[in-house]
Amino acid sequence: MRFRPKFASLAREFGEVAFAEVDIDALDDEAADAAAVETVPTFVLVKGGVEVARIVGVAHKRPARPIAAAIKTYLL
Numbered sequence: 001m002r003f004r005p006k007f008a009s010l011a012r013e014f015g016e017v018a019f020a021e022v023d024i025d026a027l028d029d030e031a032a033d034a035a036a037v038e039t040v041p042t043f044v045l046v047k048g049g050v051e052v053a054r055i056v057g058v059a060h061k062r063p064a065r066p067i068a069a070a071i072k073t074y075l076l
Contacts, residue, residue, distance in 0.1 A: 003041055006064045014071050043067055045074050 004021075011019040024032050024040065035044070038056075045053040052074040055066055 003058055003063060010064055010067060010071070013068070014076075017071055017075055043070075045070055047075055 007019065007021065011017075022035075024035075024037055027035075041056075041058055043055040044051055045055075053070045055070060
């Protein structure tokens with residue numbers, strides 16, 4: 001994943017937030033369908049077991065910004 005270094009940087013910046021990476025190619029179709037992942041990368045923010053935000057794709061010059069903003073808005 002080209003975004004992996006940014007993902008690691010975000011995990012360090014937001015140490016109080018749990019980060020997980022899932023290889024959708026290793027999932028069966030049913031699991032991928034249940035997660036509703038249609039585009040890679042997809043970032044799903046979950047709080048209290050409920051999805052609170054979803055960021056699909058990385059089309060920005062600074063791809064970590066929308067993710068960091070969502071973390072600050074929905075998780076902190």
